[in-house]
Amino acid sequence: MAVHRLSLDDARRIAVHAQLLDEPRPTDLVETVERLTMLQIDPTAAIAPSADLVLWSRLGSSYRPEHLTEAVEHDRTLHETVAYIRPARDVPIAIAEWVGREFHPAMVEWLEANERFRRDILARLDAEGPLLSRDIPDTSAVPWPSRS
Structure with a gap:
């Protein structure tokens, strides 16, 4: 089987398109996440949480963080x-x-x-x-041990 070779320009175009950074800009939050496959949640928010930055960069000024909260917690x-x-x-x-998948020993x-906590959660x-x-x-x- 022959290997298909991409030019750097073609590879860049594909990457930009796959990340929804080309035109036209998507308009629907859920459709955007579906097309991206997933959003990484990063607890560091120097400017804003990473998920909000990704969505704002794709959806533009119509995106509000409460839209993501609504999609996760209510819808x-x-x-x-x-x-x-x-x-x-x-x-x-x-x-x-x-x-x-095996769990980490810790x-x-x-x-x-x-075990009792686990049973409490399942019962609730x-x-x-x-x-x-x-x-x-x-x-x-x-x-739960937290990492610093």
Whole structure:
């Protein structure tokens, strides 16, 4: 099979197009995230959170951070997981990525030490349905280790 070679100009055009940085500018938030596949969530916000910067650079001045909050927390058309925001319709893909993945030993130890906490969360989700993490009381026996 012959290898197709791209010129640098063609490679640049493809990369710019794939990142939605060419014209025409997208107009729909969820469609934009779907086309990008996912948004990385970076807790560092020197100017603004990274997800907001990415969306503003694609959607322009019509984008407001509350639009992302609405899509994640109310419409649930987007889903926040680990360090990414993905289209909700892609949740099965994320689950497939997790299946069979081994947990870090420190996480296994934390889960074992907090078995009752795990059961509390599952019971609450079973009784009340989906919840925001801030709505789940922290009944953990061992706190989650934070990195500084």
